[in-house]
Amino acid sequence: MARAALSPDAVVGLALRIVDEEGPDALTLAAVAGRAGVATPSLYKHVRNLAELRALVSERVMGELTEIASEAVLGRSGDEALRALMDGWRSYAARHPHRYSALIQAPRPETAEAGERLVGVILAALRAYGLEGSAAIHAVRCLRAAMHGFAVLESAGAFQLAEDLGESYALLAHMVVSGLRTPREP
């Protein structure tokens, strides 16, 4: 090894700070190099290219979200677990809106494993509802859609009116819960 304080992880860390402070569009290799006190091409010793850096950032964010979600679900079950998961998710997105929008949803090799762990946690949150096989998959998809949709819209500032967002989110949670409890198909 040589002298460096730099490493792939350190580069991702700097990238995250840029994303947080200036938004996902400000994430350029030039900007990262600037913060690292290094010439731009030097970064290629740590990261294949900008696309990979983005994927690594996304993976990191997904990991953080997984951790948050795990803690929320841990030691709870049923509606309580589900509400804790949803609240944790939203508050993460609200705390780091730029970071949240840097989350890449498209499945890339880099994020595949992180994505699966996250889905696993969501699945765990739903365990008490006694869903089997496909039913569990459908429920996970709906929960992801609801949480992600709300988080994206809230981060983007798409909810303009003055009404309390927490209350809107509580209604969303209520929809999920009652949808899981109420039998379908008349």
Next chain:
Amino acid sequence: MARAALSPDAVVGLALRIVDEEGPDALTLAAVAGRAGVATPSLYKHVRNLAELRALVSERVMGELTEIASEAVLGRSGDEALRALMDGWRSYAARHPHRYSALIQAPRPETAEAGERLVGVILAALRAYGLEGSAAIHAVRCLRAAMHGFAVLESAGAFQLAEDLGESYALLAHMVVSGLRTPREP
């Protein structure tokens, strides 16, 4: 006027074709100019800059979505209207996935009016539920979050497993409906 077949609307039209065929990232002024058979700087006679072009594209997409939504709601009410709205939304996103992801959520002056009309249609779809004031706002937000979240994840290919997506979406619709029907607060 001069000779041109070009106009702001025509530029947006070309931009939409690029988005559809090559994805939102391929939308560059150079690419539009190429299709228009014109030098890049000439586009500035029709559009202020790339950011504005993106906003105009977004506005157009939002308009199309509003139209789809209106037709779905027209002549229906209650659960039927709500399900038709949701189905129309999803099928639009599925038919034009790139176009859908070019939808900008952040409120910009260019898209403000289009956004309000869209919210108006969603509100109309919920009319039969007898929601008043704030309750209606919360419901609209949840519906937007659910539809948008699902559409984004589906367009991005985030739902990997083989389970039928239509069934997942039906569950989501069921959640919304039963959440609106079931009283809250224990």
Next chain:
DNA sequence: TCTGTTAGCTAATGGCATTAGCCTTAGGGC
């Protein structure tokens, strides 16, 4: 101490957005 690896550098290339300033032509008023 010597040597190989490797993080860093500079230089160069090419794509893109954007601005400035020029040229041409279409079209309306006469």
Next chain:
DNA sequence: GCCCTAAGGCTAATGCCATTAGCTAACAGA
């Protein structure tokens, strides 16, 4: 039918960015 203005097009130039190639020097292990 003619002129004159404005609109739409062009080329040239600038600057930012990503990426590649090839050089250099420092550190690790022998």
